[in-house]
Amino acid sequence: xxxxxxxxxxxxxxxxxxxxxxxxxxxxxxxxxxxxxxxxxxxxxxxxxxxxxxxxxxxxxxxxxxxxxxxxxxxxxxxxxxxxxxxxxxxxxxxxxxxxxxxxxxxxxxxxxxxxxxxxxxxxxxxxxxxxxxxxxxxxxxxxxxxxxxxxxxxxxxxxxxxxxxxxxxxxxxxxxxxxxxxxxxxxxxxxxxxxxxxxxxxxxxxxxxxxxxxxxxxxxxxxxxxxxxxxxxxxxxxxxxxxxxxxxxxxxxxxxxxxxxxxxxxxxxxxxxxxxxxxxxxxxxxxxxxxxxxxxxxxxxxxxxxxxxxxxx
Amino acid sequence: xxxxxxxxxxxxxxxxxxxxxxxxxxxxxxxxxxxxxxxxxxxxxxxxxxxxxxxxxxxxxxxxxxxxxxxxxxxxxxxxxxxxxxxxxxxxxxxxxxxxxxxxxxxxxxxxxxxxxxxxxxxxxxxxxxxxxxxxxxxxxxxxxxxxxxxxxxxxxxxxxxxxxxxxxxxxxxxxxxxxxxxxxxxxxxxxxxxxxxxxxxxxxxxxxxxxxxxxxxxxxxxxxxxxxxxxxxxxxxxxxxxxxxxxxxxxxxxxx
Ligand SMILES: Nc1ncnc2c1ncn2[C@@H]1O[C@H](COP(=O)(O)OP(=O)(O)OP(=O)(O)O)[C@@H](O)[C@H]1O
Ligand SMILES: [Mg+2]
Numbered sequence: 001x002x003x004x005x006x007x008x009x010x011x012x013x014x015x016x017x018x019x020x021x022x023x024x025x026x027x028x029x030x031x032x033x034x035x036x037x038x039x040x041x042x043x044x045x046x047x048x049x050x051x052x053x054x055x056x057x058x059x060x061x062x063x064x065x066x067x068x069x070x071x072x073x074x075x076x077x078x079x080x081x082x083x084x085x086x087x088x089x090x091x092x093x094x095x096x097x098x099x100x101x102x103x104x105x106x107x108x109x110x111x112x113x114x115x116x117x118x119x120x121x122x123x124x125x126x127x128x129x130x131x132x133x134x135x136x137x138x139x140x141x142x143x144x145x146x147x148x149x150x151x152x153x154x155x156x157x158x159x160x161x162x163x164x165x166x167x168x169x170x171x172x173x174x175x176x177x178x179x180x181x182x183x184x185x186x187x188x189x190x191x192x193x194x195x196x197x198x199x200x201x202x203x204x205x206x207x208x209x210x211x212x213x214x215x216x217x218x219x220x221x222x223x224x225x226x227x228x229x230x231x232x233x234x235x236x237x238x239x240x241x242x243x244x245x246x247x248x249x250x251x252x253x254x255x256x257x258x259x260x261x262x263x264x265x266x267x268x269x270x271x272x273x274x275x276x277x278x279x280x281x282x283x284x285x286x287x288x289x290x291x292x293x294x295x296x297x298x299x300x301x302x303x304x305x306x307x308x309x310x311x312x313x314x
Numbered sequence: 315x316x317x318x319x320x321x322x323x324x325x326x327x328x329x330x331x332x333x334x335x336x337x338x339x340x341x342x343x344x345x346x347x348x349x350x351x352x353x354x355x356x357x358x359x360x361x362x363x364x365x366x367x368x369x370x371x372x373x374x375x376x377x378x379x380x381x382x383x384x385x386x387x388x389x390x391x392x393x394x395x396x397x398x399x400x401x402x403x404x405x406x407x408x409x410x411x412x413x414x415x416x417x418x419x420x421x422x423x424x425x426x427x428x429x430x431x432x433x434x435x436x437x438x439x440x441x442x443x444x445x446x447x448x449x450x451x452x453x454x455x456x457x458x459x460x461x462x463x464x465x466x467x468x469x470x471x472x473x474x475x476x477x478x479x480x481x482x483x484x485x486x487x488x489x490x491x492x493x494x495x496x497x498x499x500x501x502x503x504x505x506x507x508x509x510x511x512x513x514x515x516x517x518x519x520x521x522x523x524x525x526x527x528x529x530x531x532x533x534x535x536x537x538x539x540x541x542x543x544x545x546x547x548x549x550x551x552x553x554x555x556x557x558x559x560x561x562x563x564x565x566x567x568x569x570x571x
Contacts, residue, residue, distance in 0.1 A: 075416060
């Protein structure tokens with residue numbers, strides 16, 4: 001079998017202030033994957049990715065990038081990586097084009113090869129018109145895209161994206177998704193993504209790990225994870241106040257609002273029966289939507305469960 | 315990385331560094347030219363005329379080599395210190411850290427950048443000095459060697475300073491409290507022969523004295539110390555500083571948490 005794009009064993013990080021940010025995590029990202037690393041703020045996502053690309057020193061554990069151990073040949077491991085960090089980390093006073101070209105230089109790419117490649121990337125990401133602007137003058141979303149162009153300049157086999165769509169508007173976010181899907185599909189680039197937009201992860205990613213308090217609480221395929229969801233919650237907008245709630249399992253009023261009902265549907269429960277009962281009770285349903293995106297529902301449950309477990313232990 | 319790729323990466327840092335100080339020349343190249351012109355006028359011409367000779371040469375000729383060295387020292391040091399520190403400050407140092415470039419390439423790139431600035435300013439100051447006196451270089455090879463080694467040494471010093479610095483103020487502490495006093499006391503303006511014996515002996519532990527005097531010997535052919543020993547001592551400092559800088563960089567001192 002091909003080496004995984006990223007393999008992490010027993011990775012531990014204790015920061016200088018004695019804070020245990022990672023408590024021995026294991027992670028495997030197969031080649032060609034589109035992988036989501038999710039977790040609440042402070043869970044340890046950036047720490048994990050930072051260790052992989054050498055922005056953070058690890059305390060213990062093993063990290064391999066395409067089979068190359070970062071302890072034995074970090075230079076080669078880094079050559080395979082493209083990194084889009086969470087925080088802007090370019091010189092704000094440098095020009096967009098120069099930032100991308102300089103990065104090419106650091107990877108040993110000669111200028112005559114780097115120039116057309118940089119142009120292509122900046123065009124693809126809608127930044128070519130801005131190439132002579134200093135980075136400081138870009139909008140937040142443009143800065144994110146600049147970091148993506150910079151990360152891709154040397155054709156990395158593994159692209160690490162730490163919240164690449166934070167602060168990016170919906171339309172642009174969609175076009176970035178399209179772009180990421182394309183390089184994943186057409187160029188076979190393995191992508192690891194962290195995001196707080198769970199809909200984004202659900203849309204893009206095949207495999208997923210959820211991390212909380214420095215521990216992996218879930219690591220599975222997106223499909224299996226979503227299949228675990230045993231109830232889905234819908235919000236029903238109804239016209240006019242509802243006199244008496246029909247006797248349907250999982251149906252309740254949303255406390256503060258008479259024109260909304262909330263319905264938790266168990267797996268296997270048929271919606272037809274539900275609607276028949278609603279109809280018989282003369283409840284007029286105007287519209288219906290998911291209370292949360294499916295992944296969001298799972299995520300919130302998992303994290304809450306682990307937090308509770310943590311409280312009991314401590 | 316292949317040798318070719320390493321060369322490209324190295325070349326990228328060096329050109330970037332040189333472009334940086336050229337672009338901001340009013341802050342980097344102009345001030346030393348003005349300050350040194352003042353020194354030449356005031357110490358060289360006005361006061362120098364009263365001083366007469368120092369170690370058997372006219373005073374202006376005596377201080378020219380010292381002032382050139384002083385410019386080389388402060389400029390190589392502050393070039394690397396401020397350039398690398400602002401890379402840290404802007405976090406663009408991460409662009410280098412995530413790249414496959416070996417640490418020694420980063421270090422060497424910045425050293426060459428600092429040397430380039432030191433030598434550029436040295437050349438400008440030498441050019442200015444020609445308006446005040448005409449200096450013959452007695453030992454061109456030794457002169458070039460010692461100025462080059464000095465620029466290398468202080469570039470490394472600036473690098474170490476920027477790795478350890480946490481805020482912008484931290485990169486001016488060493489120049490103000492260490493470099494300037496050592497340079498002024500390092501025989502730029504006077505021969506240590508004019509000092510009482512105790513102070514002569516104390517002066518001998520100042521490394522800058524050896525650089526300044528060896529350089530002066532290269533130009534004027536007069537010196538109060540042994541040139542060969544000085545070159546050996548500077549080489550040793552370079553090796554020690556280089557190893558220290560590389561070790562700090564590998565550890566990610568001030569870069570990686
Ligand atoms: N340099 C540091 N020194 C000390 N503690 C740190 C440092 N960097 C991060 N931490 C701590 O480590 C934990 C994990 O941080 P990390 O940045 O990995 O979280 P994250 O999952 O990326 O969160 P977010 O979604 O907010 O980006 C946090 O509690 C954070 O406070
Ligand atoms: Mg983060």
